[in-house]
Amino acid sequence: MVIEIEVKGIKLYYKSTKALDGVSLNVKNGEVLSIIGPNGAGKSTLLKVINRVLKPHMGIVLIDKKPIHNLKSIEIAKKIGYVPQRLRATGMLTVYDFVMTGRRPHINFIPTKEDEDKVYEILKNIGLLDFADRALEELSGGELQRVMIARALAGEPEVILFDEPTSNLDLRYQIEVLNLIRSLSNKGLIVIMALHDLTQAYRVSDKIIMLNSGKVIAVGSPDEVLNPELISKVYGIPVIIIKEHKIIVPLF
Numbered sequence: 001m002v003i004e005i006e007v008k009g010i011k012l013y014y015k016s017t018k019a020l021d022g023v024s025l026n027v028k029n030g031e032v033l034s035i036i037g038p039n040g041a042g043k044s045t046l047l048k049v050i051n052r053v054l055k056p057h058m059g060i061v062l063i064d065k066k067p068i069h070n071l072k073s074i075e076i077a078k079k080i081g082y083v084p085q086r087l088r089a090t091g092m093l094t095v096y097d098f099v100m101t102g103r104r105p106h107i108n109f110i111p112t113k114e115d116e117d118k119v120y121e122i123l124k125n126i127g128l129l130d131f132a133d134r135a136l137e138e139l140s141g142g143e144l145q146r147v148m149i150a151r152a153l154a155g156e157p158e159v160i161l162f163d164e165p166t167s168n169l170d171l172r173y174q175i176e177v178l179n180l181i182r183s184l185s186n187k188g189l190i191v192i193m194a195l196h197d198l199t200q201a202y203r204v205s206d207k208i209i210m211l212n213s214g215k216v217i218a219v220g221s222p223d224e225v226l227n228p229e230l231i232s233k234v235y236g237i238p239v240i241i242i243k244e245h246k247i248i249v250p251l252f
């Protein structure tokens with residue numbers, strides 16, 4: 001089991017844009033870490049660095065004290081699941097076939113009965129059994145988002161990175177996905193996710209990191225990070241916080 005992820009002094013530029021400017025954090029197994037911050041703050045970029053999809057210009061990511069750039073791709077694929085913010089074109093793949101691609105790190109040559117059973121079990125748990133034979137391009141935005149989550153779970157990861165996992169979901173599935181995320185963390189997984197909904201971040205996180213323009217503005221427990229002055233300053237709008245219900249409301 002992965003015990004700890006440490007991110008140290010990450011700097012990453014896209015041409016002239018400084019997307020990450022000295023970001024450090026650490027997260028332990030059983031913890032949910034949420035990354036919050038305005039559009040363009042660097043949240044997705046940070047997840048991609050942790051997943052080794054992007055190579056930083058400075059800094060290092062350690063999994064249990066080992067630099068990820070020393071790990072084999074297959075080891076990373078086995079340990080880390082990633083749910084992207086959006087999916088690139090996938091042709092006419094069915095939901096079942098796409099979720100099966102999530103088992104790739106575990107499959108030798110062709111999927112076994114065990115792989116098939118795993119995929120069906122996950123589809124069932126995430127309410128997608130009826131969609132197994134549907135083509136991805138025929139799905140609604142929320143259905144597709146759940147399919148991407150199912151694919152990541154199919155790899156049985158020890159660390160899971162979610163990029164705005166609730167952004168396309170209706171109220172019921174927002175809550176179901178947040179409950180699923182809590183249950184994954186209760187099983188000892190490390191969960192790191194980018195979130196826009198501050199109330200969701202307040203309720204589900206053990207730890208929050210707030211980014212703005214690629215810099216860490218605040219890090220700590222939800223109560224430490226989510227204060228109205230800081231949120232108003234970073235997002236440029238007034239908010240009120242109802243602490244007893246863990247609710248954050250923008251005022252307009």
Ligand SMILES: Nc1ncnc2c1ncn2[C@@H]1O[C@H](COP(=O)(O)OP(=O)(O)OP(=O)(O)O)[C@@H](O)[C@H]1O
Pocket residue numbers: 014015017018019037038039040041042043044045046085194
């Ligand atoms: N492939 C790219 N090429 C050039 N610039 C990029 C690229 N990807 C992201 N950027 C820029 O880097 C900055 C950080 O982007 P990133 O996607 O990490 O932000 P984010 O916090 O995830 O934003 P959002 O809330 O909109 O998803 C932004 O200014 C963005 O325009």
Ligand SMILES: [Mg+2]
Pocket residue numbers: 043044045085163194
């Ligand atoms: Mg993003």
